[in-house]
Amino acid sequence: VEEKETVKSENKEVLIQDARTGLTVEALKKAILNNLFYVQGKYPEIATRNDYYMALSFAVRDRLLQRWTSSVKQYLEGKNRVVSYLSAEYLLGPHLANNLINLGIYKEMEQATQELGVNLQWLIDKEVEPGLGNGGLGRLAACYMDSLATLEVPAIGYGIRYQFGIFEQDIRDGWQVEDTDNWLRRGNPWEIARRELNYEVKLGGYVQHYMDRDGRYRSNWMPELTVKGVAYDTPILGYKVNTCNALRLWKSEAPKSFDFQSFNSGDYNHAVNQKIICENISKVLYPNDETISGKILRLQQQYFFVSCSLQDMIGIHLRQGEKIEDFNVTFAVQLNDTHPAIAIAEMMRLLLDEHDLEWVDAWRVTTRTFAYTNHTLLPEALETWDLELFGSVLPRHLELIYEINKRFLDEVTIKVYGDHQKISSLSIIGEGPRKFIKMANLACVGSFAINGVAALHSDLLKKTVLKDWYAYSPEKFSNKTNGVTPRRWMVLSNPKLTALISEKIGENWIKHLDELKNLEQYADDPEFQKSWMQVKLEMKQELAKRILGKTGVKVDPESMFDIQVKRIHEYKRQHLNVLHLITLYNRLKQNPKMDMVPRTFIFAGKAAPGYKMAKLIIKLITSVGDLVNNDPDVNHRLKVVFYPNYNVTNAQRIYPAADLSEQISTAGKEASGTGNMKLSMNGALTIGTLDGANVEIREVVGEENFFLFGLTAEEVTQKRNEGYDPYTYYKSNKELKLAIDQIASGYFSHLDDKIFKDLVNNLIYHDPFLVLADYESYVACQDKVSEAFRDKAAWARMSILNTARMGKFSSDRSIREYCDDIWKVKSVPVHLNGDS
Numbered sequence: 001v002e003e004k005e006t007v008k009s010e011n012k013e014v015l016i017q018d019a020r021t022g023l024t025v026e027a028l029k030k031a032i033l034n035n036l037f038y039v040q041g042k043y044p045e046i047a048t049r050n051d052y053y054m055a056l057s058f059a060v061r062d063r064l065l066q067r068w069t070s071s072v073k074q075y076l077e078g079k080n081r082v083v084s085y086l087s088a089e090y091l092l093g094p095h096l097a098n099n100l101i102n103l104g105i106y107k108e109m110e111q112a113t114q115e116l117g118v119n120l121q122w123l124i125d126k127e128v129e130p131g132l133g134n135g136g137l138g139r140l141a142a143c144y145m146d147s148l149a150t151l152e153v154p155a156i157g158y159g160i161r162y163q164f165g166i167f168e169q170d171i172r173d174g175w176q177v178e179d180t181d182n183w184l185r186r187g188n189p190w191e192i193a194r195r196e197l198n199y200e201v202k203l204g205g206y207v208q209h210y211m212d213r214d215g216r217y218r219s220n221w222m223p224e225l226t227v228k229g230v231a232y233d234t235p236i237l238g239y240k241v242n243t244c245n246a247l248r249l250w251k252s253e254a255p256k257s258f259d260f261q262s263f264n265s266g267d268y269n270h271a272v273n274q275k276i277i278c279e280n281i282s283k284v285l286y287p288n289d290e291t292i293s294g295k296i297l298r299l300q301q302q303y304f305f306v307s308c309s310l311q312d313m314i315g316i317h318l319r320q321g322e323k324i325e326d327f328n329v330t331f332a333v334q335l336n337d338t339h340p341a342i343a344i345a346e347m348m349r350l351l352l353d354e355h356d357l358e359w360v361d362a363w364r365v366t367t368r369t370f371a372y373t374n375h376t377l378l379p380e381a382l383e384t385w386d387l388e389l390f391g392s393v394l395p396r397h398l399e400l401i402y403e404i405n406k407r408f409l410d411e412v413t414i415k416v417y418g419d420h421q422k423i424s425s426l427s428i429i430g431e432g433p434r435k436f437i438k439m440a441n442l443a444c445v446g447s448f449a450i451n452g453v454a455a456l457h458s459d460l461l462k463k464t465v466l467k468d469w470y471a472y473s474p475e476k477f478s479n480k481t482n483g484v485t486p487r488r489w490m491v492l493s494n495p496k497l498t499a500l501i502s503e504k505i506g507e508n509w510i511k512h513l514d515e516l517k518n519l520e521q522y523a524d525d526p527e528f529q530k531s532w533m534q535v536k537l538e539m540k541q542e543l544a545k546r547i548l549g550k551t552g553v554k555v556d557p558e559s560m561f562d563i564q565v566k567r568i569h570e571y572k573r574q575h576l577n578v579l580h581l582i583t584l585y586n587r588l589k590q591n592p593k594m595d596m597v598p599r600t601f602i603f604a605g606k607a608a609p610g611y612k613m614a615k616l617i618i619k620l621i622t623s624v625g626d627l628v629n630n631d632p633d634v635n636h637r638l639k640v641v642f643y644p645n646y647n648v649t650n651a652q653r654i655y656p657a658a659d660l661s662e663q664i665s666t667a668g669k670e671a672s673g674t675g676n677m678k679l680s681m682n683g684a685l686t687i688g689t690l691d692g693a694n695v696e697i698r699e700v701v702g703e704e705n706f707f708l709f710g711l712t713a714e715e716v717t718q719k720r721n722e723g724y725d726p727y728t729y730y731k732s733n734k735e736l737k738l739a740i741d742q743i744a745s746g747y748f749s750h751l752d753d754k755i756f757k758d759l760v761n762n763l764i765y766h767d768p769f770l771v772l773a774d775y776e777s778y779v780a781c782q783d784k785v786s787e788a789f790r791d792k793a794a795w796a797r798m799s800i801l802n803t804a805r806m807g808k809f810s811s812d813r814s815i816r817e818y819c820d821d822i823w824k825v826k827s828v829p830v831h832l833n834g835d836s
């Protein structure tokens with residue numbers, strides 16, 4: 001930290017209720033005009049839409065900052081334990097409307113803008129969302145930040161300020177095309193650059209060892225490169241509370257010493273190159289979900305943000321006058337998957353090399369600080385690093401990991417005497433043609449708590465990927481079922497449903513989602529059912545308009561909106577959904593007069609740019625769509641839409657319009673899922689397997705209100721062990737065979753019989769995710785869905801009950817469990833400065 005200056009103000013009055021903080025329509029209008037003039041340098045007649053958006057955002061930000069400074073003050077005075085959430089990804093979504101809701105001034109702002117002659121929604125739609133995440137994991141971090149603040153828990157989120165977030169997806173000729181996400185191009189009114197708050201991070205080089213004067217063995221890391229991390233803070237305000245926590249994201253830069261040294265000696269190129277190398281670290285988000293590519297830059301990213309964050313926490317701790325040995329009293333640090341797991345070695349390095357602790361003391365502090373959340377059972381997603389590559393980036397950490405591992409394996413050997421298989425499975429270092437570092441093992445040794453993200457997932461963790469860890473330290477394991485914030489996923493994205501619910505049961509449910517159960521009494525009320533389905537219809541009409549605008553496909557809002565929106569992945573089985581769609585199409589072709597419930601199939605989701613099969617699945621969806629949407633025999637009873645560029649903004653528009661939620665992953669593969677929760681909260685019925693949180697959703701909504709199909713996780717394993725042969729399923733089911741043959745023959749691709757060859761062969765000869773094994777059960781279940789949709793009243797009842805029973809899946813519940821069981825932190829209510 002370069003400089004520290006505090007300005008003391010005697011007059012607390014200025015902080016309260018002036019044009020920068022007031023919440024009345026008048027104060028807001030004044031604030032917007034002020035910002036337009038003094039920040040944007042415009043007067044209303046020449047201000048652009050973006051000028052207004054910025055002026056409005058700064059007006060909102062001022063009000064957040066007032067709460068933020070109050071929160072910081074309160075936290076520092078109280079010596080409260082602080083939660084530190086370490087995540088390489090935060091998929092926040094647009095801030096403006098969410099902040100208006102959490103501040104409780106949405107209506108006031110609507111009026112203020114209207115009186116100024118601009119439309120609030122028009123400005124809200126102007127915001128470019130920060131897509132600093134891939135999918136579920138990043139979005140979970142964002143929901144948890146919202147709940148931490150809402151529950152008034154002192155917390156700080158740490159991550160990376162990627163200059164380019166997740167790519168933008170365009171569909172051209174039916175294929176996914178990626179475009180860079182330059183989200184910062186018009187500036188970001190929601191962040192505050194804290195130039196003075198920066199840390200140096202070493203990379204590469206070698207380690208010197210020597211004995212110091214006191215006879216102590218010391219290490220000196222001589223890096224090849226040093227980068228600087230600069231803090232950018234985004235305020236995260238809780239819902240109708242004064243708690244405003246920070247999301248602190250690090251931007252990498254060159255330390256200023258660099259350019260000057262080389263520049264002065266005339267090596268201008270070197271100076272410029274160094275600058276570029278440093279800035280590259282926080283340049284772009286890796287767009288892979290569920291797989292880890294062993295790229296140096298990704299390891300550098302992970303270490304970069306972890307090191308800045310830990311240095312920052314230690315600074316905060318010491319500035320409070322605390323001893324370094326008590327670090328774990330001040331901070332509970334949660335690792336969002338293994339991406340930040342290098343924190344365990346970095347904590348050791350900081351304590352040993354920079355703060356002079358002995359090994360035993362450093363290890364005690366470290367293992368009382370960290371807790372680890374696992375988000376996947378897919379073996380290919382478990383993070384490992386080639387040992388040589390790892391050592392070339394983090395030579396000191398490699399030494400430390402060897403030492404951690406040595407001491408740990410000594411302990412293990414005594415406990416499991418002679419069981420080499422166990423010892424090697426617990427080792428942090430993997431042996432093979434090339435040695436590698438197992439990040440999950442590092443996370444498990446160094447953490448005092450380990451959790452999965454849904455009951456089934458936590459259970460399977462103990463039985464499969466972390467089996468030996470569970471046997472070794474069962475006391476560390478627990479389950480924390482995921483949740484989502486009802487503020488963004490109901491209040492913000494579905495205002496009409498929110499109003500309808502609140503009209504009946506008041507507004508308390510927004511903070512206490514269990515209270516939604518008070519809706520159950522209206523589930524059979526025909527009037528309420530009518531209003532409920534009317535809201536659904538209106539949301540479908542809105543989505544239909546957007547679909548027409550984006551894809552040119554005209555869909556019927558009265559048809560069933562059958563929705564699968566999520567990352568494209570073979571285990572999520574979008575292709576199973578397509579096989580059902582083709583089956584319905586064939587039934588109609590064979591019998592054009594049949595009475596079929598009209599359906600609109602809506603897909604959305606990004607494929608990792610290097611994931612060929614996922615990209616092919618997108619092409620399959622669009623190809624089938626092109627044919628089906630234009631076939632007069634189908635007569636508009638089937639429509640297929642691929643809604644491009646699925647992100648938080650688009651998700652908010654899609655969920656409220658869903659009738660049917662597709663959660664059809666192979667059992668045992670989806671850790672939890674969170675889209676399943678958001679859809680159900682918005683009144684969609686689920687068709688799903690017994691996977692992830694589906695199991696718990698079905699438990700609470702009732703089996704009669706959930707469409708279940710498919711093999712269980714156990715049956716899947718059993719089938720594999722027996723030697724699963726997809727070909728027999730293909731041969732023996734006529735409708736399935738026809739669908740697959742059509743894809744193979746080029747029926748959906750202008751007779752091009754090569755394009756889907758890999759996909760088809762993979763399905764009939766390998767089918768790693770048992771698509772064919774589940775097909776029959778899936779189609780039979782879909783037939784039941786269609787029948788159920790004919791009975792409007794019964795459907796409305798089920799829809800109401802789904803929403804009414806979703807209380808458990810608020811992220812407030814999840815966060816409360818983390819606070820009580822893992823972090824041991826308490827709420828600290830915040831008073832506004834100057835208030836008593």
Ligand code: T68
Nearest residue numbers: 134136137289290375670671672673674
């Ligand atoms: C998801 N994981 C799980 N990973 O798939 C989902 N991975 O079931 C769960 O609900 C969600 O986490 C929250 O717990 C991911 O989203 C990634 O995005 C990811 C990113 C980089 C590397 C590996």
